[in-house]
Amino acid sequence: MTQLTIIRTSPDPERPQDHSHQHRHRSVADKIRAMGQARVGAMLLLAATVIAIVWANVSHETYESFWDTHLMFGFADLQLDFTLHALVNDALMAIFFFTVGLEVRREFAIGELTSWSRAVVPVVAAVAGLAVPAVLFFLIAMGSGNEHAWGVVISTDTAFVVGALALVGPRIPGRLRVFLLALAVVDDIGALSIIALIYTEDFNPFPLVVAAIGLVGVYFTRYLRGGRGPVYGTLAIIVWLSFLASGVHPTLAGVAIALLVPVYRPNRRDVEHALDLARTFRQSPNTEYARAAANSLRESISINERLQTAYAPYVAYVVLPLFALANAGVQLSPDILITAIQSPITWGVVVGLVVGKFIGVFGATAVMKVFRLGELGAGLTLDRVAGGAALCGIGFTISLFIIDIAIDDSSAQNEARVGVLAASVLAFLIATLIFRVSDRVHPSQEAARTLARPVDSKRDHVYGSDDAPFTIVEYGDFQCQFCLKASGSIQQVREEVGDRLRYVWRHAPLVSFHPNALAAAEASEAAARQGKFFEFERALFSDQENQLPSDILRRARELGLDMEKFEADLTSPEIAARVRDDMLDAEAMEITAVPTLFINGVRHVGPYDARSLIEALEASVRPGAVV
Template sequence: MENLTLIERSPDPEDVAARSRTHRSIADKIRAMGQNRIGALLLLIATLVAILWANISTGSYESFWETHMTVGLGDLQLDFTLHALVNDALMAIFFFTVGLEVRREFAIGELTSWPRAMVPVIAAVAGLVLPALLFVLIARGSRYEHAWGIVISTDTAFLVGALALVGPRVPGRLRVFLLALAVVDDIGALSIIALVYTANFTPLPLAIAAVGLAGVYFTRYFPTGRGPVYATLSIIVWLAFLASGVHPTLAGVAIALLVPVYRPDRRDVEHALELARTFRQSPNTEYARAAANSLRESISINERLQTAYAPYVAYVILPLFALANAGVVLSPDILAGALVSPLTWGIVVGLVVGKMIGVFGSAAVMKIARIGEFGAGLTLDRLAGGAALCGIGFTISLFIVDLAIADEEAQNEARVGVLAASVIAFVVATIVFRISDALRPDDDARQTLARPVDPRRDHVFGPADAPFTIVEYGDFQCGFCLKASGSIQEVHGVLGDRLRYVWRHAPLTQYHPNALAGAEASEAAALQGKFFEFERGLFADQENQRPSDIVRLARELGLDVDRFERDLTSAEVTGRVQDDMLDAEAMGITSVPTLFVNGRRHVGPYDAQSLIRALEESEAESARTVPTTPAAQ
């Protein structure tokens, strides 16, 4: 059986190019979780250092961040404090990466399909509205009711890092849900910053910003040298936002929303393959540069920028922000004041209670009412833990404290509330997840098919009412899956219409670089009613599943090739494959083929006789467990 202990072969340049797709595999997301875990740890360390610094040497902390810097040329001067440099300039880069993620999710990600997006979108909106209402209710009469924006946003960095640290054993589906929710949450927070916390608005500089943003949009059509043009226009737009009174960090979002995002075109990938072959045959600097540029250009600017900036944001910018903003003085007087402050309690209740009830309550109602798509693994107990984590409102909450509250004493009370709420939310989530994992019959869940067969969705060969069912999670480049396919054909020859066979995707992308492309291609073929024909074609030629081979197979099967190529990059196709992969993760599938016989995981040989014997034993077991009624007697 092919599994994760296989030795990885040396990557071929053509395989590397073929693997350059924007669909993120489970392994990619696990690696991203590792980066976010380190980023969250650095953020926590910076927070603790800021608190210690502010309490051990209050004067030096404040004086350091109030240090002035002057940048300019001639009469044009910009005067910044270090605190403003972090909050206005560096945080613009953070918001830029947020904008890139928002743009991607709505263009080619989780939020492209309303049935898929419905659950996280509605949960996010409820998680924005209810905390704000609770805050206003509690803080009424404190003169700070207008600071309700502090409690609306979840800190994505801490959220993902905390999920990696204390989340459930199999967090895949929950992780996707929370990341989609965080994107909508960020949109709400950014909109509120722009509409509610903008002062001294001057319209003329925004006209200049609009021209700069138009330039950013049209820069995509430049054949070369786009980087310097993007950088120059971004600085102009940022300065225009600064002069307009709109918070300059929002310039990062505006720019990011205009950066193009797309899935790689087959022709671009094929061109990169040809250049890679040319370089391999005749290695020289010119061909190397051409091949590298072509491969890079096949990936959208959006994703290249996300990859480039993510480490700097996680490891530098956010820790610096925490160091500059989390330095709350925890003197007995301040703690005593915070303990009775409606501002502090409004923040704690808004983030901890409001987020928990808003996110979990709305998601639970949708799940019970069967509204939207949830999928295996997104159970109520895990939703409860994820909703608790949403109460960690660190980065944007502290950011809005600085925008909404001018009084230094009140700012301290608000920061105490943000820090306390984040700690409480983390503890509550940890308790929920630990209880959930302790009560969950995990071993049994891994032995049972997580999602029942649905003829309207699944690829089913055989009658829908057949008494025997084999579900295979497999990989079109796996030689053992090919053998299993032959065994199942033998089983069908014996059982005939008494057997239905179901294929689901579990591509081992770490070892089969074209497996994901094959899975998505089979789904594109399925949209033209040729799934099993395409499956047989892929199994018949496992060594040749590159983009040109896949299109050639589609042409040989008589598919509409133009439609096939469009469907290859559609959200429906990539989402369908990802669903199967998340189901496989939820059941702990790490090797292929993995077979389920009448809903139970098959352990042992998968030759035809063993499978027939397992089917018959499963039928006998079912007959013994079905209660006999008097009428039946």
């Protein structure tokens, strides 16, 4: 068996495990900031909804006349006539659906949906969350003449759900957020397919031939050396106009284009080349080197991710609020509310979204868990899933969108909109209640004290026998000097207790402190695929200051790894997912500093010199002892 580590650094036995000797996770602050951005987007969407409702009830005529304002675009005999309402729903929402398509493409290429074992639970939950609401709506609305509008209740509003999760969700929402986003991708695919197949009228196939040619052009644009932006823009307009002329809803052009935009994980050689150009610019600053360095850095990131980053603020802060302003103007007079309460359409929407989504998502997830099909991940308990399933009843954006294209009668549209608003409020309140009860039932302090994911020798990096009475699980960072000290202590423990110790390493890279830590973690996983995880660990710890892509490749060559396989594995989505799983486990246990050690499944608090660790190990097997 290979030696665990050859590095010895004398740990300081007098320094407790506190702020002074552990790097804290600034990435937690980054996640809070990201959740804050989602919260702002949701609040803007809510504000636009309130404004639309107030406007429509204070002066319904001006609301209707404003959005019925006609705009003319074109030249000579080529003219397009849009109302402001149609401009928002047909043109601006194409940008929204474009970003949805980018997310779908990314998740299937390098995200949560690359591995069926990880994706099966949210996929099944999403399918059930599409089917059950539709069936309930159809049964309730049967005989009203609008039962065909069942598409109104099938989709979840991702923007609202993520924002609501940031507002009322559990304190550590990482796993639940990933689960809901993966579910939302499948949900969006179902909604978009239904819009295309069910709610397309006056279909004309010939313009789609032009659209197909344009989409082929979009695909091959990736091979241009430069000037791709204008080409993408021109082809996108052609494809959108072709969809408009065909009768297929033009917003789906955004999805079709997005699915052809390339997505990939950054290649280590491309990153290294960009760094070389940046160094050249630093040594000889001039416009040419600056442009070359900037272009190289930009090209190392896939077009898909660059577009997501560029468009996300416009969608969240402009497109969706404008959509809400144009579509949420529901009249709420006493007579209208009485009519809505008696309307099967209103009740179909409310029951479909609030009850149907919950039964579909939660019920499918619970069944999958009972039969052990797929994996929910550490910290994602069924009560957390129940809160997320309740949030899925917020079907705001696409629900309002489908109302506009599935229901012709203005009174029925108003009743359906009342149902969507009521369902969204009810879903939010129910989810809030579930999360508050869940927090009381499963206090975070207890979750933080015990190891969330049991040691699995088939998954984890284990040194020692599964029969060993002592187990130390370390969440660490290869660039953290205190993790280096901990490795020296654990080696000393190993020498003293011998085969009675089993040691397990899991990843918790401090990406804000150590920009190369995540790449180092992924590289160690690539080495593990060739059976040399601990050898690569030693190489990383031996030179913590040099962990650039070139250093990582050099170490792999020195260890005699198959370089072609190693470099291919470095860009593998499975490798990234493996590290991300550890990081999400760490978040679920509120690990904000490294090294964090678990002694026989219980979090170790205190010094981690060899003597202290041995005492903690021995105490852990004494009856009634507290580690």
